[in-house]
Amino acid sequence: MTEQTHRRVTSADVARLAGVSRATVSYVMNDTPAQTISPSTRTRVLDAAARLGYSPSAAARTLRTGRSDVVLCLLPDWPIGPEVGSMLGNLSTALARHGLTLVVHPGNREDRPIGEIWKAITPAAVIAYTDFSPGEIVAMRSAGVALVVASLGRGAQPDRRELAVPQQLIGRQQAGHLIAAGHTRLGYAYPDDDRVRIFAEPRLAGVRAECRDRQVGGPATETVALDPEQAASAVRRWHAAGITAVCAYNDEVALAVLAGVRLEGRSVPADLAVIGVDDIPPARLAAPALTTVTTDQVAVAAYLSATVVAAINGRPGPAVPTDDLVHLVRRESA
């Protein structure tokens, strides 16, 4: 066993090798504007640092400055798909440009209380898809977390920014497309999973709003599990109610509806038009190919990033970019 005796390389080591003081090392490493350093010294320090493989202790820096460069994203319990995954990737890139590092904590049922998590990280900001209790917000504050960003939270609070990606727009776009295609009796395929309610409710609300605005009958809502049989019975009820088109919570639910229609011996879109959300890869591979609505994840990530950066600096966040965020992908199912 080669036991690791690798003592950590500290700024003192660099200082020693470069023949300067630790303060000088710090000034050089940080390009401190208020302090001028002669080029020769600078080079010597940089050289020494490189030779030793020096990297400053994040813990020490955080302790001293009271702020880390980490942004923590608390994910909810539900299964995250490739869309969220790509959004997080984009967000990571966007934040990196501001010197911030994104880390994500995957949610899971029997997790320790949220508190344990950010306490272990001391992030500069927290992005959460769940609401915090007032107590937790106070606790974060007193622990030094500068900002609590609550995505999708219900009511705006003075303490936190609302990052609600306008889920309603998604519902509106779905319904709008269907109505424009001549449908007058819409259905809504609601997910059979309580954990995604924070997304499902605003989307359904968007569909409802669009129906109202366009003078069309409100959507006949059915809960649709990811199972052909159960989907088939929903299809039967829609049929009985004269529904000709349905908006699905997302592509998976839409795929279930497709399977249900198939099981009923009917066809899409002739008997029932279907539109999903997300444009997951299987959507274009389905029979028929699924018409769906997507969110511009790059734009969402940019917006989130800007909001976080602004909040960290105590500035007001940017306005929600309501336009050009949701796009229709027209295929065969609607």
Add this chain to the structure above:
Amino acid sequence: MTEQTHRRVTSADVARLAGVSRATVSYVMNDTPAQTISPSTRTRVLDAAARLGYSPSAAARTLRTGRSDVVLCLLPDWPIGPEVGSMLGNLSTALARHGLTLVVHPGNREDRPIGEIWKAITPAAVIAYTDFSPGEIVAMRSAGVALVVASLGRGAQPDRRELAVPQQLIGRQQAGHLIAAGHTRLGYAYPDDDRVRIFAEPRLAGVRAECRDRQVGGPATETVALDPEQAASAVRRWHAAGITAVCAYNDEVALAVLAGVRLEGRSVPADLAVIGVDDIPPARLAAPALTTVTTDQVAVAAYLSATVVAAINGRPGPAVPTDDLVHLVRRESA
């Protein structure tokens, strides 16, 4: 604007309120075994801590002990699906039982070098799906990261543990099922994405190995993009070669094959049997429902967790649980 003047609550505050020394606070908070504390003092300290909402500074603790309770998982660039997502959730739970907090860094092209990431966290362990350069390993060492766990890495190194989830088993199971069903000419649908090669290669190798062991013709490999047209041309080539069944890299690729077969006017499984990997929700909603192979994510998470914990404590890791990790989900496509 209610400006936040909330000074951080420190152990000194608790000590003052409880009328004891900071050392005592530390001993109480950590239940230090070597130090006896009278019940009355203990209560007083705990009370004070609760009243003030005290939570120790992770940075200070990390600085002092040289180790944080965070395990960092570095995700690769590719889109992560619900399977990986649920595995991470399970892993998080498993690690939490050992007082460890899992955080995930989503990979993305134009990211800062990996180094920047763990430097900002000072994790107790790093789990990565990519290989590190020897230089990075040395750097982590010298920065105080106890362990570098390379999942799926090619060759075992003395420095790191191999957590290779036996991807070969997946391929073997796929091919085994097909061969048992009487197929003697197998095809392999390889993904059209370089980023997933670390998974695709061992899976294909598994199929190859099974074919060899069972005296069946090695798989005719075709790269299949997630596009019906392109999949159709692969199907044509397979047909010309007399292939009667194909193993797909994963369910999405399998779905593409299904679409290709459909486009060719042929049928599954009569003309071509298809088997996928992962059992994503759309698999059972496809026409025909997709036969597939799944990995027991709970078991994988438990194994990963045990390996990490063992390594942190300098003990040898558990053996790879090769059995009961991969299961066949029998449906209609094969």
Add this chain to the structure above:
DNA sequence: CTGTTAGCGCGTTCAT
């Protein structure tokens, strides 16, 4: 200008 000295931030731990 250039670079140094000194002390802080906060929890941990040894010796008294």
Add this chain to the structure above:
DNA sequence: ATGAACGCGCTAACAG
């Protein structure tokens, strides 16, 4: 049960 020192980087004050 306590005083004191430590881990490591930051930065105000100060000396050449």
